[in-house]
Amino acid sequence: MTTDSIPVRTPDARPGTAPKKTGKDTAPRGRNRALFRHPGAGRQHHAGPVAYILLGIAALFSLFPLYWTMVAASTDNTRVTQTPPPFLPGPHLLDNLGKAWQDAALGKAMLNSLIVAGVIALSTVLFATLAGFAFAKLRFKGRNVLLMLVIGTMLVPPQLGVVPLFMMMTELGWGQKLPAVIFPTLVSAVGVFFMRQYLTEALPDELIEAGRVDGAHSLRIFWSIVLPIARPPMAVLFMITFVHAWNDFFWPFIVLDMTNPTVPVALTQLSAGYVRDQSLIMAGALLGTLPLLAMFVVFGRQIVGGIMQGAVKG
Amino acid sequence: MELSTLNVMEWVGFDNYTALWEDERFWNALLNTITIGILSTVPQLLMALGLAHLLNYRLRGSTFFRVAALTPYATSVGAAALVFTMLFERDFGMINWMLGLVGIDNIDFENNKWAAQIAISTIVIWRWTGYNALLYLAAMQAIPRDRYEAAAIDGASRWQQFLKVTIPGIRATIVFTIVLSTIGATQLFGEPLIFGQGPNGITGGADNQYQTLGLLLYEEGWKNYQMGRAATVAWAMFLLLIVVFVVQRVVKRVLARRA
Structure with missing residues (x-):
């Protein structure tokens, strides 16, 4: 691996030096965000409905296991081991958190x-x-x-x-x-x-x-x-x-x-x-x-x- | 070195290496590491590429989508593996339930070799796709806009632009992510260990069907107390990494010559 293969972005990429951008800037705004600005305008196409749907699915895949962890943690053992599996939180969340806290030290x-x-x-x-x-x-x-x-x-x-x-x-x-x-x-x-x-x-x-x-x-x-x-x-x-x-x-x-x-x-x-x-x-x-x-x-x-x-x- | 106890060392030359060479479990673990590595890395990077492309559109709520994509990265391997173990559970797991809805019988994700390897790869894919997508996204945003304009003037479709402008534009990052995920794949340890649920964890299933080199290293060193043997496995892992990179270099050169 050579060093030039590491995509470290350097902070000189301020708006002034970046290639021209269109009116609506997708770069983040706000005081702390200058660090995270990126050079180049990249693609400026607006996302269509398909893109939103696909992104929604991606977000669902990313977040669902965590959500389901919460759901499973809030039900009791019998409910978790039944099909269809639970999709909505149950009433035992705090109970179970407390028990798990002790059981697993x-x-x-x-x-x-x-x-x-x-x-x-x-x-x-x-x-x-x-x-x-x-x-x-x-x-x-x-x-x-x-x-x-x-x-x-x-x-x-x-x-x-x-x-x-x-x-x-x-x-x-x-x-x-x-x-x-x-x-x-x-x-x-x-x-x-x-x-x-x-x-x-x-x-x-x-x-x-x-x-x-x-x-x-x-x-x-x-x-x-x-x-x-x-x-x-x-x-x-x-x-x-x-x-x-x-x-x-x-x-x-x-x-x-x-x-x-x-x-x-x-x-x-x-x-x-x-x-x-x-x-x-x-x-x-x-x-x-x-x-x-x-x-x-x-x-x-x-x-x-x-x-x-x-x-x-x- | 013969190192069954920590303070007794004895020079054994290359005995540990010849033993490793003749050890079926080593070849099994090597093959598993390679297959799980391919099963997890290839889909992961392809999906990351697609996700980055989507995130590169002008979006409402782009911060939400980015943070959502990165959330699995914040989940510790222990928690992630526990959740997926349950999702892949044979009798009541959600995945088998959904497969059941489309008429597929319950799959034994623990004991079926390929099913287990796919399940373990899923954990890896879940945790790292978003991370890689953000690396690609950063590189995509650095591609000068006029390259797209020039391509558009030449009549390139969106798909052609993606192939001819975006992909070459982020090549360095693609190489970088391949290197990172290859390193990660050779070291795979936590996911198969926890997926294996307890006593079977270190052996990678009852028949070692998903024991990786990482698990074998641990088994030799800290279950069988054969530190010397564990060290030979570590060297084998390093060697595997080097071989992969050499092969990659050669393939790249051959492809470049053909082009």
Whole structure:
């Protein structure tokens, strides 16, 4: 994979530089949306009824399993296992949520996931911004080699490191403990690359020069000049990293156990037959997804913009 | 390395690799990984392309459609797999009920090999189609408008414009998504594990009918306590990835030469 195959959109795509647009602009409006604007007018055809119908079907497919999770979680076990399956919510939602919360020990899992995802997202944003700034604007020996090394780590599948990593964590006495999940992912190459792409374009060299003339050292420049400019992509990186860390499964499943799980690990317990009640299983699945769904309801537009702006994954 | 317990290491040369080569379960898992990979990746990317095309129209409520498309991405693999396990349930699952409406008998999505692999692929498709569609959409919106105008002047229909302007315009992104989903497919783990419901989860069904390399790695390392063997599976996964990319490169070059 070469770097030019990564569709990171750079923030210079402001309306002024973009190709001409027609009167009605489909680009988002509002104060925070400048980041998510895209160059090029693309296709400007109005959607016809067929397009709306197809999109409606797509939205239905996307949302229905979640809706049905709620429906199943609100009925009782006998109703769920009858045909035709229920399509409307029943009266037992809160009951089942409460039971599932206890059966799957979700309280602890939620707290663990919050800690894990929060710490990973914060540290990824911090380190990715620092490294992104260095790779974008500082001149030092071996910069390009180091950058290629960082990007190269994206190509190595995490499975390759799992066995030695597990031995390391056991050696450190971190088996079944949260640091074992947090420490290996404190920063991601994708995050570094994402921030570098943004800062290369968005941070004018003159500002740094001016700071240097005033006698500021690199950290001071980072604090007073880079951070304020990098805030929008930092927010995007935070949210996307949070989602990934919350949903990460393979490594937490290996290194944690049911006495101290994250949410996805705790959810496997629901499928493992300890909980027989189908509607309780669905209640647990619903609980495990709710925090992220809430985040999507509030920040959905920003997350969509962030993903479209720079392919951040992993 | 022979690593049945963590502190006892013994040099065994390539024994683990020859054992892997002769292990039927390895070939089974490799084949399953490939078939599930194809079953999940190809429809996923094609549907994402169509969805992106639709989202690229001028729309009312475009934010709603975009966020809706991305919602499955926010669902953790555990929750998604649990829901789909129930939807694909043999006796009371909604999918079998709907198939029943059109006169198809209940399918045993758990024990029938291909049905199970399709069900697992469905989970993957559901979770990642919207994400890929948004990547395509971003690339589509960066295509300069005058290319479409030029094509229209040349008398290209909407479909021809899609083929000759849109697809070439987002080629880099298509390659990128192919790379991402291929990586994801070789590592597939959570979906088959949870779909398998508990004790059968790691083995990928009673007859290993949907055990992927990811599951085999886990089974060797953390059920059979054969860390060395687990590591050989990990290397096989990496190798598979490299082979896929080499093949892709070669195919691309051959196609380019023909064109």
